[in-house]
Amino acid sequence: MTRIAFVGLGIMGLPMAKNLVRAGHEVVGYNRSEAKRGKLADAGGTAAGSVPEAVRGAEVVITMLPDSPDVEAVVLGREGVLDSAGRGTLLVDMSTIAPATARTVAQRASEAGLRALDAPVSGGEQGAVDGTLSIMVGGERAHFDAALPLLEVLGATVVHVGPAGAGQTVKAANQLIVAGTIQLVAEALTYLDAQAVELEPAVRVLSGGLAGSAVLERKATGMLAREFTPGFRVDLHHKDLGIVVDSAREAGVVVPLGAVVAQLMAAARAQGLGELDHSALLLGVERLCGRSSD
Amino acid sequence: MTRIAFVGLGIMGLPMAKNLVRAGHEVVGYNRSEAKRGKLADAGGTAAGSVPEAVRGAEVVITMLPDSPDVEAVVLGREGVLDSAGRGTLLVDMSTIAPATARTVAQRASEAGLRALDAPVSGGEQGAVDGTLSIMVGGERAHFDAALPLLEVLGATVVHVGPAGAGQTVKAANQLIVAGTIQLVAEALTYLDAQAVELEPAVRVLSGGLAGSAVLERKATGMLAREFTPGFRVDLHHKDLGIVVDSAREAGVVVPLGAVVAQLMAAARAQGLGELDHSALLLGVERLCGRSSD
Amino acid sequence: MTRIAFVGLGIMGLPMAKNLVRAGHEVVGYNRSEAKRGKLADAGGTAAGSVPEAVRGAEVVITMLPDSPDVEAVVLGREGVLDSAGRGTLLVDMSTIAPATARTVAQRASEAGLRALDAPVSGGEQGAVDGTLSIMVGGERAHFDAALPLLEVLGATVVHVGPAGAGQTVKAANQLIVAGTIQLVAEALTYLDAQAVELEPAVRVLSGGLAGSAVLERKATGMLAREFTPGFRVDLHHKDLGIVVDSAREAGVVVPLGAVVAQLMAAARAQGLGELDHSALLLGVERLCGRSSD
Amino acid sequence: MTRIAFVGLGIMGLPMAKNLVRAGHEVVGYNRSEAKRGKLADAGGTAAGSVPEAVRGAEVVITMLPDSPDVEAVVLGREGVLDSAGRGTLLVDMSTIAPATARTVAQRASEAGLRALDAPVSGGEQGAVDGTLSIMVGGERAHFDAALPLLEVLGATVVHVGPAGAGQTVKAANQLIVAGTIQLVAEALTYLDAQAVELEPAVRVLSGGLAGSAVLERKATGMLAREFTPGFRVDLHHKDLGIVVDSAREAGVVVPLGAVVAQLMAAARAQGLGELDHSALLLGVERLCGRSSD
Ligand SMILES: NC(=O)C1=CN([C@@H]2O[C@H](COP(=O)(O)OP(=O)(O)OC[C@H]3O[C@@H](n4cnc5c(N)ncnc54)[C@H](OP(=O)(O)O)[C@@H]3O)[C@@H](O)[C@H]2O)C=CC1
Ligand SMILES: NC(=O)C1=CN([C@@H]2O[C@H](COP(=O)(O)OP(=O)(O)OC[C@H]3O[C@@H](n4cnc5c(N)ncnc54)[C@H](OP(=O)(O)O)[C@@H]3O)[C@@H](O)[C@H]2O)C=CC1
Numbered sequence A, B, C, D: 001m002t003r004i005a006f007v008g009l010g011i012m013g014l015p016m017a018k019n020l021v022r023a024g025h026e027v028v029g030y031n032r033s034e035a036k037r038g039k040l041a042d043a044g045g046t047a048a049g050s051v052p053e054a055v056r057g058a059e060v061v062i063t064m065l066p067d068s069p070d071v072e073a074v075v076l077g078r079e080g081v082l083d084s085a086g087r088g089t090l091l092v093d094m095s096t097i098a099p100a101t102a103r104t105v106a107q108r109a110s111e112a113g114l115r116a117l118d119a120p121v122s123g124g125e126q127g128a129v130d131g132t133l134s135i136m137v138g139g140e141r142a143h144f145d146a147a148l149p150l151l152e153v154l155g156a157t158v159v160h161v162g163p164a165g166a167g168q169t170v171k172a173a174n175q176l177i178v179a180g181t182i183q184l185v186a187e188a189l190t191y192l193d194a195q196a197v198e199l200e201p202a203v204r205v206l207s208g209g210l211a212g213s214a215v216l217e218r219k220a221t222g223m224l225a226r227e228f229t230p231g232f233r234v235d236l237h238h239k240d241l242g243i244v245v246d247s248a249r250e251a252g253v254v255v256p257l258g259a260v261v262a263q264l265m266a267a268a269r270a271q272g273l274g275e276l277d278h279s280a281l282l283l284g285v286e287r288l289c290g291r292s293s294d
């Protein structure tokens, strides 16, 4: 049994924290809005009234927050994790944030005597509920080994991919490929539809060959049915593509398709599709082609 | 047993024709260079000295040629298939050509009393040898039904996707998605490599989630090993992306990622990588980033 | 005085033919629709009932037709210019068509004993009326010298830019730059408008520096006033960008911005803006951003 | 005569400060490296040993620094301008930085009782030396009126374009258009060169029509001569395109060409061309096409 502080009890964080409770750990949760803390308490965890209260005495601190500034505030800020946690505490940030921020957090944590990992996830709300997330971890191998038993409660695939920031970098690469593949499928479906092709057999034959992908398998049916309930929201993917484009620039890497799909995701959002599933890139293509009925 | 004329005995056509021989059909092959015809004869087929000689008396004519102008010449040209084939002959063009050309061929064939299908394939040389190609077929359903027994000798997945030209349209969509996915993976790998990420575990975790694809599964290892023996050549994929961009323009469909990846494939070719596997798009990205050692 | 056959009496062709009449030449015009021929006759020219009738006895044949297939039909086709014109006739095609077609026309004309030039124009209807077109001419220098006195009736800037096809190549480059610059200005104006910048002083200061261009000077005011009466239609520019992208592919040249702007022009057209001035690319950007009131 | 503190005496700042001295003002300059301060003293100004020393007693503070973090450090940081300047001081930041940073600076300055303007420039070193810069100013109109006499010493076109940040927004739009136009010209020249067109007459005829631009006029000759001494460096333009892409994202504006040219500028930099003039985008296009001899 480990004493765990869990900060950020949102769509992803709450079911993850519950899984840790279920696995027999002592979980003290914090979230600004009280309602969500209550849900953790109902599930057998403990609700704390502040970050310091949650963190004090914890052996492991997990954060699952929206974006880089939130992690900076919660970890580095006043009355933040670094101010309150004891030396040697393992800090595992599982939010999707900028690699550069992850590196800063790791550096500052290390200066404060903590052991830090960046461990963003993929697999969505369902994966969080089922404990089947993919988790890509950056940081020292020894810290990874220490965190592994807990991470295996949360995910089915837990992989160490390099030093501090590497987890976020892999997550960014993941988001680049996913957005790009959705857009390619959206272009292909629109192209086929405009030319009197029967879409369901077409998708079947495309899936069977080198064009096959998890996107085609899991998203194409919804796209054809025009069913865009998230899943993963355009707004969040837009945030993540901002991370991709900015960190590629910092790293001196050129990502032409990444840059274009970032624009198209931004367009979907600007057109008011931010709350839909990212597969709504299809609507963006249809509007570009004047083929939209929406 | 069916009497089949097979025109175009190249990398793909020869093993396909051999599979038809092996399945018990009478196959008369024609190819301009004599050497290749000889190989068909060695395998139990018959070598013809001209298109008319091959086609005369055939119940089914299969063509497997490089590009649209070749199909136009062989089928529509002087001493071509339409001039020589008997009424009712089933003409199955399995080359990858422009949908517009496929529609013209079907129209002209129908005027000449033939029944035409466009039936391009994916799966590569290996799929041709193994008889496991994916075959996407456009044309009348009745013609498709008539051709199906033969096509099932050649492929594992044989799907009717719509009227004349629809097979080529689906093949074009396939090539759009494949090229785009390779480019996305190339951008992602370069991005990861520039930031000290361990590439093999990264590829493993990417493959397991929504970023997973046949490209990642079959091509990433070769890309990491810098092994670019084709497979499918950049030169051919460049031709196919020309078809995608042009036919999208004719159909009034906008394909922003398609257009950009067509430029990047053109760049790879212009840089002298045309004979390599299309996964050599990775070299293109590395050169853009000044990271190439080649 | 020269005897000139003029084929294609549309928006551009009619005023050009009239200018030649006014300069004292004998102009016999042909156009399929009779109404337009009549207008030339009213202006002192002669209306012919067919291409052969117009061309017979002409020293110079000028064509001003919509697109490559039209020029192929009128010049190379049955009862076309090559069939009817006498040896030594000077053939000046002033339509905007593919460089490859221009080279074929020149080749075939030369085989028929004619002297051919490609001489596309820029400057629009106003330039045609005023005789102030820019004319970019490809073909043999001696033919250019022979045509120069007539071309100077039609244009203010008449430049020999290289061998057969070179005129069309320069025109294509022109269309690439113009479309791209309009799109850049459209992106910039939308970007400024979204951030509470006063647009008129902004355009003034942008025009004064390295961002200055003929597009900014002549088109920005109309864009701000949302006045999109052509000028040069999106439909025609779409045709021309097809030429750019295709001929760049043939020439092994990579044009990333050209390819993207070709998609955006195609989008404008697909969205029903084809009849508007090409500066309506602004509407395309606004729709992408969800900022459109149209 | 006004007492002016001038912080940042680099390529742009030093000649600007000298022009103010020449116009009769008392200029106290600061720069971290002593050598540059000395040059201002030689020209009749005064060298200060620190920001506070320069700023104390100044009626106007002008900053001309490389990037957003530098301005944040010098203005907002410890011993920065806000700490040292008297209430009512006019702060004019003429650096090219992010609009969001400019808004923060203005807000913080106003809280500290200062009057702030963002006033970035275009026109390059030559414009700075000659006092002919274009200056785009954001902030309150009254502050603009107060600064105008000094700004007119530095620039030939001084325009108020909106509230705080608007100057930087217009400058970003300027950089978007300039980079895009250079890239378009680079693509066009490469396209022409690959097709045996004579480049000098081609540039002449392109310049005369709607494709004409300040870029074509001032940069094409250098590009043809392969003369890439800056002028404005690729590295700086890369910084500025980062500002464009990021601030467009914040503003919900989609800039497809902007995003692609940002990638191409990043590529030029990554390939080691950062110290060359931004017209070296031409080399990037040539390398993409395998046409480079460099
Ligand atoms: N949703 C998905 O499918 C996936 C999401 N992700 C990533 O996981 C992360 C979390 O996403 P998700 O759970 O969907 O987001 P949510 O917005 O649902 O959850 C974030 C939680 O953080 C809390 N929070 C924000 N700021 C603070 C603060 N200063 N102190 C304490 N709590 C705070 C919020 O609650 P409150 O405001 O009340 O404090 C909220 O409950 C993101 O980085 C996302 O990109 C990764 C994979 C899939
Ligand atoms: N409009 C502009 O601003 C500019 C146009 N251009 C280029 O100039 C060319 C002409 O453009 P524009 O004048 O605007 O086009 P129009 O469509 O107005 O004119 C084309 C004319 O060609 C005639 N035509 C078409 N086919 C034939 C045929 N087979 N035999 C005889 N006549 C034929 C048409 O008349 P009918 O169908 O009755 O025969 C029509 O009058 C195009 O290539 C365009 O891209 C260049 C610069 C600017």
Ligand SMILES: NC(=O)C1=CN([C@@H]2O[C@H](COP(=O)(O)OP(=O)(O)OC[C@H]3O[C@@H](n4cnc5c(N)ncnc54)[C@H](OP(=O)(O)O)[C@@H]3O)[C@@H](O)[C@H]2O)C=CC1
Pocket: D007, D008, D009, D010, D011, D012, D013, D030, D031, D032, D033, D034, D036, D064, D065, D066, D067, D070, D073, D074, D094, D095, D096, D097, D121, D122, D123, D124, D125, D231, D232, D233, D236
């Ligand atoms: N160069 C050009 O053609 C143009 C440039 N611009 C913009 O103008 C700005 C300045 O450019 P440029 O003059 O070329 O750049 P330089 O690098 O030549 O000059 C910047 C100066 O700032 C000084 N500096 C940096 N940090 C500090 C600090 N903390 N305290 C005091 N001084 C500091 C540097 O000197 P030191 O490090 O010794 O302190 C240096 O002299 C940039 O934002 C640029 O984008 C705009 C238009 C054209």
